[in-house]
Amino acid sequence: MCKVMRLFNVFEAPPRARDPRFTSLPEDDFVESFVRLQQSGQTCAMSSIVDYYRGKTILVTGATGFMGKVLVEKLLRACPDVERLYLLVRHKAGQTPTQRINSIVEGKLFDQLRQLQPDFQSKLRPITSDLLEPDLGLSQSDEELLVSKVNIVFHSAAMVKFQEHLKYSLQMNVLATQRLLGLCQKMTSLEAFIHVSTAYAYCNRQFIEEIVYPPRVHPQKLLDCIEWMDDDMVSTITPDLVRDHPNTWMDDDMVSTITPDLVRDHPNTWMDDDMVSTITPDLVRDHPNTYTFSKGIAENLLLEQRGHVPLAIIRPSIVTATWREPLPGWVDNFNGPTGIFIAIGKGILRTMSGDPAAKADIVPVDVPINLMIAAAWNIAVKGHSSLSGLSSRGLEIPINLMIAAAWNIAVKGSGETQIYNCTTGTTNPYTWGQIATKTIDFYLETPLEQPFRIPPKGAQFTLHRWWHEFWVPITHLLPAYISDVLFRAMGKKPRMVRLYDKLHKSLESLDWFTCRGWDWSNTNVMKLQRQLSEEDRKLFYFDVSAIDWDQYMENYLIGAKRYVLKEDVSKIPECRRYIQRVLRIQYVLKFVAVVIAWRVLIARSRRVRNLWFVMIGQLLRLLNALRLGKH
Numbered sequence: 009m010c011k012v013m014r015l016f017n018v019f020e021a022p023p024r025a026r027d028p029r030f031t032s033l034p035e036d037d038f039v040e041s042f043v044r045l046q047q048s049g050q051t052c053a054m055s056s057i058v059d060y061y062r063g064k065t066i067l068v069t070g071a072t073g074f075m076g077k078v079l080v081e082k083l084l085r086a087c088p089d090v091e092r093l094y095l096l097v098r099h100k101a102g103q104t105p106t107q108r109i110n111s112i113v114e115g116k117l118f119d120q121l122r123q124l125q126p127d128f129q130s131k132l133r134p135i136t137s138d139l140l141e142p143d144l145g146l147s148q149s150d151e152e153l154l155v156s157k158v159n160i161v162f163h164s165a166a167m168v169k170f171q172e173h174l175k176y177s178l179q180m181n182v183l184a185t186q187r188l189l190g191l192c193q194k195m196t197s198l199e200a201f202i203h204v205s206t207a208y209a210y211c212n213r214q215f216i217e218e219i220v221y222p223p224r225v226h227p228q229k230l231l232d233c234i235e236w237m238d239d240d241m242v243s244t245i246t247p248d249l250v251r252d253h254p255n256t257w258m259d260d261d262m263v264s265t266i267t268p269d270l271v272r273d274h275p276n277t278w279m280d281d282d283m284v285s286t287i288t289p290d291l292v293r294d295h296p297n298t299y300t301f302s303k304g305i306a307e308n309l310l311l312e313q314r315g316h317v318p319l320a321i322i323r324p325s326i327v328t329a330t331w332r333e334p335l336p337g338w339v340d341n342f343n344g345p346t347g348i349f350i351a352i353g354k355g356i357l358r359t360m361s362g363d364p365a366a367k368a369d370i371v372p373v374d375v376p377i378n379l380m381i382a383a384a385w386n387i388a389v390k391g392h393s394s395l396s397g398l399s400s401r402g403l404e405i406p407i408n409l410m411i412a413a414a415w416n417i418a419v420k421g422s423g424e425t426q427i428y429n430c431t432t433g434t435t436n437p438y439t440w441g442q443i444a445t446k447t448i449d450f451y452l453e454t455p456l457e458q459p460f461r462i463p464p465k466g467a468q469f470t471l472h473r474w475w476h477e478f479w480v481p482i483t484h485l486l487p488a489y490i491s492d493v494l495f496r497a498m499g500k501k502p503r504m505v506r507l508y509d510k511l512h513k514s515l516e517s518l519d520w521f522t523c524r525g526w527d528w529s530n531t532n533v534m535k536l537q538r539q540l541s542e543e544d545r546k547l548f549y550f551d552v553s554a555i556d557w558d559q560y561m562e563n564y565l566i567g568a569k570r571y572v573l574k575e576d577v578s579k580i581p582e583c584r585r586y587i588q589r590v591l592r593i594q595y596v597l598k599f600v601a602v603v604i605a606w607r608v609l610i611a612r613s614r615r616v617r618n619l620w621f622v623m624i625g626q627l628l629r630l631l632n633a634l635r636l637g638k639h
């Protein structure tokens with residue numbers, strides 16, 4: 009325990025970012041020094057959270073995803089006495105769950121943990137599970153094992169693609185959640201179920217509190233319907249679904265839309281894929297996409313069907329690279345803003361629609377992860393608000409917990425569900441405009457390798473969509489076509505037009521988020537923060553007011569270069585020289601272009617010629633005057 013507490017003494021200020029001891033260290037030295045510093049810590053305080061996790065068995069879904077990896081690493085590192093982590097993982101790309109987990113824990117993210125606990129892998133148990141399958145694709149013996157052993161469940165797995173077919177978004181984000189809840193309900197020693205939602209689950213509202221808003225469509229009705237509807241039918245009703253329907257779920261329009269599909273012959277299912285596609289627009293309506301819509305439905309389903317499962321919902325906003333732990337700036341995918349930053353750095357992205365003054369509610373991944381770990385502790389140990397009252401009267405855990413839980417269930421039926429909006433805009437705002445400027449300046453100073461063009465100092469980032477659309481053909485498509493022609497001429501495979509198609513698709517899907525601003529309340533997050541001991545606040549930090557955004561962005565942007573693009577940072581001076589050379593060539597070319605244009609004008613227009621001679625005459629007179637003045 010003391011050893012664990014020592015590990016975190018250095019975290020009062022973000023390491024590396026503010027600590028001069030780290031500023032000039034290369035990566036490996038950094039990790040080594042970091043571990044050395046941790047091991048030489050002085051104090052040994054008590055952490056209730058670390059204590060709570062001692063001997064616990066944990067189930068994690070989505071462990072192969074961005075957030076899941078950070079969660080697994082932090083649980084093992086911060087709570088070294090945790091008993092076991094069962095990871096529900098599916099087979100993918102010819103790899104078994106064990107092979108997938110093995111290759112993940114070999115990565116940079118686990119470097120520090122590997123040094124601190126060389127044997128940490130013995131605590132990990134990958135379990136084959138596809139959440140889309142009935143019974144989650146678990147074998148009977150695995151199911152029995154989980155039912156009898158698991159104390160805490162973290163449900164992070166999801167379909168995060170925005171425009172995924174509604175049927176699959178609902179299957180993954182709602183149906184799979186329902187199946188997992190079913191498993192939790194069978195568990196004999198479950199103390200907390202943490203569901204990861206999104207702060208945008210109700211992005212059809214401008215102000216979002218830490219409550220679950222009622223759905224227009226009853227989650228179960230929706231699940232029933234995707235069972236009988238085929239993909240096309242779901243797509244058709246999606247826009248209608250996501251707009252506001254207060255009372256009924258299918259209105260007359262939606263029924264009319266699917267009627268032709270309905271009356272044709274369907275021997276097996278009642279709504280086929282075509283029918284689901286047809287009604288999708290009606291279903292999804294005032295949501296930007298099927299992702300946010302399905303996440304909102306999942307919350308409603310959990311709230312309604314959770315029974316006595318002790319549940320908390322964490323709603324992060326836009327999850328970005330790590331802030332402090334286990335290393336600053338770690339990120340491993342193109343999701344959210346990362347792909348956009350890389351496109352800027354490569355000189356590909358030069359225009360985008362968005363509100364430069366809007367709050368960019370990004371949240372570093374270690375923040376929601378710490379919040380999740382603390383929320384599970386809170387729900388298990390402190391229970392609901394009524395339980396905290398009891399604990400303050402001096403009953404000790406676990407007796408306290410047992411008595412309080414029994415009382416709570418008897419009196420209240422089931423306790424409250426804690427909901428946490430894990431956002432930054434209210435406490436520590438940072439705008440898209442600031443982010444854009446920082447990104448461009450940073451990648452001009454610290455360039456990415458082989459950029460397509462130089463990052464655009466004068467990029468268009470505008471709320472006027474027509475202005476962005478005006479610039480797309482000039483700054484994106486024209487250079488893409490020219491470069492593909494050159495590629496072809498050199499016998500290479502053209503790729504820029506395809507890349508721009510992908511980028512434009514991505515920009516379209518992000519547009520909703522960059523052109524608007526939201527406000528989230530964070531009362532529960534603040535309350536939880538206050539309930540933590542000082543030591544726990546340091547170990548499981550989620551106070552975002554301490555983030556220095558400019559410093560954070562620098563770590564993030566270098567992290568994107570290093571961990572997503574796998575570029576070698578020692579080549580930065582070379583990249584810088586290259587950028588400077590290209591900039592010089594650009595200046596020369598611009599100068600030559602102006603001279604040629606002027607020369608052509610002089611040749612063609614008498615007026616311009618006269619003006620030119622007048623200017624030359626004035627210049628000579630000035631030089632003469634200067635010379636005489638000297639004598």
Ligand SMILES: CCCCCCCCCCCCCCCCCCCC(=O)SCCNC(=O)CCNC(=O)[C@H](O)C(C)(C)COP(=O)(O)OP(=O)(O)OC[C@H]1O[C@@H](n2cnc3c(N)ncnc32)[C@H](O)[C@@H]1OP(=O)(O)O
Pocket residue numbers: 168169170171206207208325326327342343344345347348352357358359360440443444467468469513514517518521522
């Ligand atoms: C000019 C000045 C500009 C100033 C800019 C200022 C900064 C602005 C930043 C704005 C960011 C705004 C972010 C808002 C996010 C809101 C978050 C809502 C909260 C959440 O919970 S989000 C959960 C996270 N989910 C996502 O981020 C999903 C987004 N992605 C998608 O929906 C899809 O991937 C996409 C982009 C629509 C493409 O779909 P599809 O065609 O089906 O392709 P794949 O997904 O299979 O991907 C194929 C391939 O492309 C790679 N990829 C994906 N996105 C990008 C990208 N942006 N750039 C480059 N490459 C990308 C992906 O990794 C796949 O690669 P493979 O190697 O696996 O094939």
Ligand SMILES: NC(=O)C1=CN([C@@H]2O[C@H](COP(=O)(O)OP(=O)(O)OC[C@H]3O[C@@H](n4cnc5c(N)ncnc54)[C@H](OP(=O)(O)O)[C@@H]3O)[C@@H](O)[C@H]2O)C=CC1
Pocket residue numbers: 069070071072073074075076096097098100137138139140163164165166167168180204205206207303323324325326327328341343344
């Ligand atoms: N990233 C963000 O900006 C935000 C994310 N969130 C939420 O956080 C959670 C985690 O997101 P993030 O880590 O970014 O997402 P990722 O896409 O990185 O990870 C998704 C995870 O879900 C797993 N998964 C998907 N389908 C299945 C399936 N059928 N069976 C088993 N596992 C499956 C994936 O496994 P596999 O590797 O096999 O595909 C992967 O581990 C999600 O619930 C998301 O909604 C909320 C707000 C913002």
